[in-house]
Amino acid sequence: MVFASNEGNSEVGVQVGEQLYLGLDFGTSGARFALIDKGGTIHAQGKREYPLYKMLSMQYEFSKQVAYIKEASYRKRKETMDWVRSWKQTLFLLLEDVPFHLRQIIASISIDGTSATTMIIDSTTGEPLWRPFLYNESCSDALPVVKSIAPENHTVCSGSSTLCKLVSWWNSVDSNKESAALLHQADWLLWLLHGNLGVTDYNNALKVGYDPELDSYPPWLLSQPYSQLLPSVKAPGTPIGVLKEDIRTQYGFAKDCAVCTGTTDSIAAFLAARATKPGKAVTSLGSTLAIKLLSTSRVDDARYGVYSHRLDDKWLVGGASNTGGAVLRQIFTDEQLENLSEQINPMKTSPLDFYPLPTVGERFPMADPKMAPRLHPRPESDVEYLHGILESIARIEGKAYSLLKDLGATQVEEVFTAGGGAKNEKWTKIRERLLGLPVSRAIQTEAAYGAALLALKGAQQCAQ
Numbered sequence: 001m002v003f004a005s006n007e008g009n010s011e012v013g014v015q016v017g018e019q020l021y022l023g024l025d026f027g028t029s030g031a032r033f034a035l036i037d038k039g040g041t042i043h044a045q046g047k048r049e050y051p052l053y054k055m056l057s058m059q060y061e062f063s064k065q066v067a068y069i070k071e072a073s074y075r076k077r078k079e080t081m082d083w084v085r086s087w088k089q090t091l092f093l094l095l096e097d098v099p100f101h102l103r104q105i106i107a108s109i110s111i112d113g114t115s116a117t118t119m120i121i122d123s124t125t126g127e128p129l130w131r132p133f134l135y136n137e138s139c140s141d142a143l144p145v146v147k148s149i150a151p152e153n154h155t156v157c158s159g160s161s162t163l164c165k166l167v168s169w170w171n172s173v174d175s176n177k178e179s180a181a182l183l184h185q186a187d188w189l190l191w192l193l194h195g196n197l198g199v200t201d202y203n204n205a206l207k208v209g210y211d212p213e214l215d216s217y218p219p220w221l222l223s224q225p226y227s228q229l230l231p232s233v234k235a236p237g238t239p240i241g242v243l244k245e246d247i248r249t250q251y252g253f254a255k256d257c258a259v260c261t262g263t264t265d266s267i268a269a270f271l272a273a274r275a276t277k278p279g280k281a282v283t284s285l286g287s288t289l290a291i292k293l294l295s296t297s298r299v300d301d302a303r304y305g306v307y308s309h310r311l312d313d314k315w316l317v318g319g320a321s322n323t324g325g326a327v328l329r330q331i332f333t334d335e336q337l338e339n340l341s342e343q344i345n346p347m348k349t350s351p352l353d354f355y356p357l358p359t360v361g362e363r364f365p366m367a368d369p370k371m372a373p374r375l376h377p378r379p380e381s382d383v384e385y386l387h388g389i390l391e392s393i394a395r396i397e398g399k400a401y402s403l404l405k406d407l408g409a410t411q412v413e414e415v416f417t418a419g420g421g422a423k424n425e426k427w428t429k430i431r432e433r434l435l436g437l438p439v440s441r442a443i444q445t446e447a448a449y450g451a452a453l454l455a456l457k458g459a460q461q462c463a464q
Ligand SMILES: Nc1ncnc2c1ncn2[C@@H]1O[C@H](COP(=O)(O)OP(=O)(O)O)[C@@H](O)[C@H]1O
Pocket: 027, 028, 029, 030, 285, 286, 287, 288, 324, 325, 326, 327, 328, 329, 334, 337, 338, 341, 418, 419, 420, 421, 423, 424, 427
């Protein structure tokens, strides 16, 4: 646990009667919180790695001859991560990390999670009926069915979409369908706090097929038998209820502490950067590379993994590549990254041409579940190797922004960086050289800060 509080730091004292707003970010490799006041000053922040809980999972294999077999042909039991237990534990550890004396004046809470991380739960108890489908998992078995019902190149026409995960589950089980419901990771964590099942936000709902322009699920989706599992959709930062009484008393939060709808991690990172003009963009260099460009025009094209999230009256056009920090972490420790980066000349072009992926499969700017990582030949020098990887990831970023322009989005004119990679100044310079644009570290680089801004938005709605 890394914990920072501004306790004792006089200039961030809390004024009498002042209230604070808590944002929680459940990212790929860990979770964080940020506690802010209405002016955006941070009063406390912290992070937790996910505890590693293992569980035996039923690995269903299907007969290749029968598309929708009623019974699994055989089952393998293998050890797998118990994400549900890990996320739940992390949520309450983060609440414990919030300074006790500040909890009483927290007016609202919001949470962001990884996009398309899909949970099938019991609609009465909220308990999971199945293991979660993670954000980058591809359920391509469902793709033909999804493509047969959705408009051509719709956002859901990707194996990693929430809808493909829902259809894959629906076609692989025979029981529990009538009592099942779908939630996203952030929705389920928020439910643990407020207790009202079946609510999501229009950012998380995008990849199950929600249309943020119509502000509804489209008819082609509502006519499907599994549409009964879909949650109701509200704008991000909408108050859903207040903190459950048992949690409130156990942790010492205020009686009317509101719990508000959340968003996805890369949208929260965009909100944190507070980029408000079309043409401004945020690249989240976390475990993945997620791009969000503020555009006056909407662009959706699943052939390239491009989709548009709604942000009030504009569009956040972009996508998420599987390249990014996860590949770096497979090869280097954070300390090695720091030391090796120091020795890189960012003005020198690396001759190495890689496509860094942590495993097979890419989502954006090419949607290719079979794309293999390319990280060889590895040079003798680790400095040159890291330089080649950073430059190759920057080239992918450049291709992504060019693609968005070619597809009709507002031309990018400035890029802010969020996520763990934002601290790497040499990487920033490499990216600036390749993008030919101003690239800088966002003032606030943590998605948790964006989630806290959503909590602030929700509290202001409560006050109206
Ligand atoms: N100095 C650095 N240069 C480049 N990448 C870094 C550096 N330090 C950490 N990272 C990368 O940042 C990533 C973690 O960023 P973070 O935003 O916490 O990820 P996430 O929220 O997606 O789990 C790691 O994958 C790590 O490789």
